[in-house]
Amino acid sequence: MQLHIVDHPLAASSLTVLRDERTPRSRFRPVLYDLAMMLVYEATRTLPTMPVAVTTPLATTSGVRLAAEPVVVPVLRAGLGMLPAALNLLPDAHTAFIGLSRDETTFEPTVYLEAVPSDLAGRPVLLLDPMLATGGSALHCLRLLADRGARGVTVVSVVAAPEGLAALESGGPAVGTADLTVVTAVVDERLNETAYIVPGLGDAGDRIFGEM
Numbered sequence: 001m002q003l004h005i006v007d008h009p010l011a012a013s014s015l016t017v018l019r020d021e022r023t024p025r026s027r028f029r030p031v032l033y034d035l036a037m038m039l040v041y042e043a044t045r046t047l048p049t050m051p052v053a054v055t056t057p058l059a060t061t062s063g064v065r066l067a068a069e070p071v072v073v074p075v076l077r078a079g080l081g082m083l084p085a086a087l088n089l090l091p092d093a094h095t096a097f098i099g100l101s102r103d104e105t106t107f108e109p110t111v112y113l114e115a116v117p118s119d120l121a122g123r124p125v126l127l128l129d130p131m132l133a134t135g136g137s138a139l140h141c142l143r144l145l146a147d148r149g150a151r152g153v154t155v156v157s158v159v160a161a162p163e164g165l166a167a168l169e170s171g172g173p174a175v176g177t178a179d180l181t182v183v184t185a186v187v188d189e190r191l192n193e194t195a196y197i198v199p200g201l202g203d204a205g206d207r208i209f210g211e212m
């Protein structure tokens with residue numbers, strides 16, 4: 001597994017606004033949009049391109065376009081907060097959805113939606129989930145994506161916990177993901193007793209959409 005921490009003053013200042021408990025939903029969403037842009041920009045740095053000719057008003061020159069359209073997979077609910085930025089950068093991406101809720105005693109994910117193309121072979125996949133906490137949800141998604149043929153998956157998160165990264169490091173190959181990258185703005189200290197990331201930013205879904 002490769003870990004890429006986006007170390008940039010704009011990412012760090014956006015993250016600070018997201019962490020702040022006083023940041024209202026109305027501001028949280030656009031700041032998450034900005035930060036997701038930066039994270040997806042980094043997550044797509046190695047996407048393969050193919051050469052194309054382009055004609056400017058003055059001459060014909062060489063350009064590129066993406067060789068394969070990526071598949072973007074927001075993990076519901078909170079991953080939806082990162083989707084608009086991802087689709088702005090990747091307007092032709094295919095969007096798939098995985099819906100997971102968390103059992104508040106075992107912290108294990110329960111699946112309520114899997115709307116994912118049946119054949120992901122050869123397609124770069126971006127899994128969007130702002131909080132990489134225990135890694136249980138991400139591993140569930142990686143298993144599903146690998147079962148559908150995905151080999152190169154990039155998990156795009158805002159805050160990662162060491163526990164979640166360790167789970168992906170050991171579990172990623174076991175679920176069939178040959179080429180796994182994690183892009184995040186920060187690796188935080190730890191999980192607390194209810195599997196929330198500390199210091200984190202709280203419940204990302206609640207911060208984006210409101211408490212359930």
Ligand code: URA
Pocket residue numbers: 078131133195196197198200201202203204205
């Ligand atoms: N999910 C969240 O939204 N926040 C955490 O801290 C952990 C999981």
